[in-house]
Amino acid sequence: MPRQKIELRIRRQDSPTGSSRWEEFSIPWQPSMNVISCLMEIRKNPVTKQGQKTTPVHWESSCLEEVCGACTMLVNGKPRQSCTALVDNMPDGPITLEPLTKFPVVRDLQVDRKPMFEALKIVKAWVPIDGTYDLGPGPKMSAADAELNYAFSRCMTCGCCMEVCPQYNSHSDFIGPAPLAQVRLFNAHPTGRMNAHERLDAIMGRGGIVDCGNAQNCVEACPKEIPLTEAFGDLGRQTTVHWLQSLFGK
Amino acid sequence: MAAPRIAIVGGGLAGLMAAIKVAEAGVAVDLFSIVPVKRSHSVCAQGGINGAVNVKGENDSPEIHFVDTCKGGDFLANQPPVKGMCYAAPGIIYLFDRMGVTFNRTAEGLLDFRRFGGTLHHRTAFAGATTGQQLLYALDEQVRRHEAAGLVTKYEGWEFVGTVKDDAGRCVGLTAIDLRTMKTKAFPADAVMLGTGGPGLLFGKSTNSLINSGSAAAAAYMDGADYANGEFIQIHPTAIPGADKLRLMSESARGEGGRVWVPRKKGDARPPRQIPEAEREYFLEEKYPKYRNLVPRDVASREIHNVCVNRGLGIGADGMGVYLDLTHIPRETLKRKLEGILEIYEKFTGEDPCDEPMRIFPAVHYSMGGLWVDYEPTKDGFIDLGSPKNHMxxxxxxxxxxxxxxxxxxxxxxxxxxxxxxxxAGQVAGPAAVVHALGQAKTGAGTPASVFEAAEKRWTGRFAELAKRNGPENPYKIHEELGIAMLSNVTIVRENGKLQETDAKILELMERWKNATVLDDGQWANAPLSFMNQLENMLHLSRVVTLGALARNESRGAHFKPDFPDRDDANWQKTTVASFTPNGPSFRYDPVDVSLCTPVARKYD
Structure with missing residues (x-):
C-alpha cells in the first residue's frame, strides 16, 4: 500500500558559512518517484509542511541514472545517489535529506567535492600517452584483465567511500579511498605501469596508503561495488616492493 | 603579439577532445562547464562507439560506414564531413585504447566489436554498457594532465550566457555567470567554442541529463548564430518510463540479441514468460527480416508507436509499452556485455532483466539539428584539416x-x-580554432576593454532585472507545460494543426514567462535565477524546432508527417537554417552536398 503523502525533512544551509536548519515538506505521492522528483515537486511550489513560503531546495544532479555521481547526499543518514533512492522502497515515516559531511557545503544539499578531483592530480591518475595523433592500436590485454580494470574505472568520484571512511576527515591528511583505487587502476595498465613508481611515490608518504585504517566501510558504501579493499591490499604490496627496491637500488 | 587563448564551453567528449588538441598545440585553454566536467552528459552514452576496424572477417570498411551513415541520416547531411568522420573512426578507437579505456576484449586480447542499428556489420567498440562514461573519463584524465601542466584552466560551476562580439561582428570572448556568487564576468578569447550538448529539456522528460537545456546554443542563436535542422529530434525506441526522467535502455541490448515483441492478442494480461512463442508478435523481425531488431531508431520508434497507438497492442495499464526481451541470452554473457544498463533497469524497476522481459517505450533522445557550422572540403571529398573554417x-x-x-x-x-x-568534431575544431586564434592574435592591438565592460554590464543588468521579477508564475511550471506540449506534438508523429497549436502555446508561455518570479532572492547559488534566463532561451529554441517541423512538408528520418508520408528530394533535400529575429525565427533552405553517396530509397527490409 503506497503512502498518500511523502514527508521530507531536509537540512538546509544558505551559504558555506551559514548555520543549518531543518525544513519539513509534505508532497502528494505519485507513481515511481525518487528523491529528485520530490525536490522537483517542491520547487514547483516551495512551501513547507507548516505552510510557510520558502525558497526551492538547492541540490546538485545531472544524469539521474547513477553514472554521473552528482546527486550524492545523505538519504536517511546514508550516503548514496539520490536518483536511485526510490520513494516506494523507503521505510515509512519522513525521508531525511542532508548534505555529505566530509566536504564543505555550498548550499543546502550541494557540497564541494573539489578535493577529490585535486587528489586525482596528486596520484597522476592518467595514462601518459605521447599525443592524440593516430599512433595505431593500444597494447593487447586479456579479457579478464580488462574486466577487472573496468570495475575500477567505473568510479564516478561521487564521494560515498570518502564519507564513510573514518580516516578521511578535516584533521587528517589521508587522501581517501577513491583516489587510491585509481592508482591501482593505472598501475595495472600496460602503459600506465611504466610510471607506476611516480604514483607509488605519491601515496607512500603522509596521507597515503599507510593511513588506511582498514575499516572496510568504503567497499560497503560504494554504489558501483568497486573492490576497494582488494585494491588497497594490492597497493600495500606494490608500495612495499617499491620501498625495498629504492632501499637496495634497482 | 599576445599569447592566444581559446575558450571552450562544455566539458563533454567534444569539449574535452578539443581542449586536448588546443593544449597539444601549446595554446592556453579556458574551459567552462556548469558541472565538474567529469559529470557531463557524455557519461550517459551506453552502447559504444562506431569505427570500421573490421576485426570480424566481415569486410567492413570506412566507406561502408560512410554509406550506412548517409543512408541512416536519410541523405540530409553534407557528405564531406561525414566521410572525414567515418575514415577517422578506427584511429579514434585506437586512441582511446591507448588512453587506457577498458574496452571489452576478444579471446585473443583484441578489441571486441558488436552490432548496432542501421548496419549489418560488427562495428561498435564498447566498454560494458557504460562506454560514454569510460570515454569521457579517459579524456577527463588527459585534460587533468594538461591542467596540472598549466595549459588548461577550468571554470567549473560557470554558465555561458552569451558571446562577446567586437564592432566588426567577430566573436572575441564570452560572458559567463558564476553559479555560486551569481556574478557575471566577460572573458576575452581569440576563439570561442561551444560544446554544450543537446536540448532534451525542451521536451520536459527525455533520456538527457538535467543539464541539457540547450540554453547555451540558444543564446548563441539569439546572438546571431544560425541554427540548422532544428526540427530533427531523435526519439530513441527503448527507454524506461519514469517520473523525473525517461532512462535510456541502450540499443546494445538489441545489438547483443535482444528481441522486441508484444502479445498477439489485444489486452493479453498474462505475465510475459507465460505467453508462448506462437502468441508473441516480434513485429520488427516480421516486418524487417534483414535488419530485424536493428533497424535505425526512427524506424523502430515509429513501429512501436504504431503497435501501441494505432493497433492497441501495447502492454501495461496504459498500453504504452512493449517488451524488450533478453531472457534467452545466458546471464553470464549479459553481465559481461551489458551490466551497466541491466543494473539501471533493476534499480529503477525492481525487476531483473535476465529473468523478466523489460518494459520499454520510446523517448526523446538526441538532436540531429544544432548550430550551423562550416567546413572546408578537399577535391577528393575529405576535409581540409588545416582550415580555420571547420566547425566555425x-x-x-x-x-x-x-x-x-x-x-x-x-x-x-x-x-x-x-x-x-x-x-x-573536437579533433577537427581544436586545430581549426588554433589557426583562427593565431591569426587573431597577430592582428595586434586586440579588442578594447570597453567591449568587455559593456558585455559584463549588459548581463549584470539582465540578471538584476530578472531577480526583481515578482509575478504570479512559477518558472518550473512554465517549463513543465512547455515539455508537455513539445512531447505531445513535436516528436514521433507530427501534424501541422498540432504544430501550429504548439507554437501558439510557446508564444503564450513566453508572455507568462514575463510574469514569472525567481522564487529566491538570495545572492548565493541561486539556481532559479539561472533557470529563468535559461527558460527564455529554451522557449526561443522550441519555436525553431516547432516551426521548422511545421514548414517541412515531407517525411525524412526522424521527421514524420502522416499527411506527407514520403521523402520529397525535389523540394526538401535541403538544410533548414533558422536565424533569430525578435519576431521569431526566419528560415532559409540551403542545398545539401550529396556528391559522394547518391541518395537512394531508404529501405531496411
Missing part, C-alpha cells in the same frame, strides 16, 4: 562541436555514431 559558425571566431551542432547525422543519427561525432 557564421559568427567569425565562434565554433560549435558535439550535439549542439548539426553537421554529421542528417535527419537521423545511427546508434554509436554520437560518441564518434563528438570526438571527431
Amino acid at each position: 559558425t557564421n559568427i567569425p571566431g565562434l565554433y560549435a562541436i558535439g550535439e549542439c551542432e548539426y553537421q554529421y547525422h542528417g535527419a537521423n543519427r545511427l546508434g554509436a555514431n554520437s560518441l564518434l561525432s563528438c570526438v571527431y
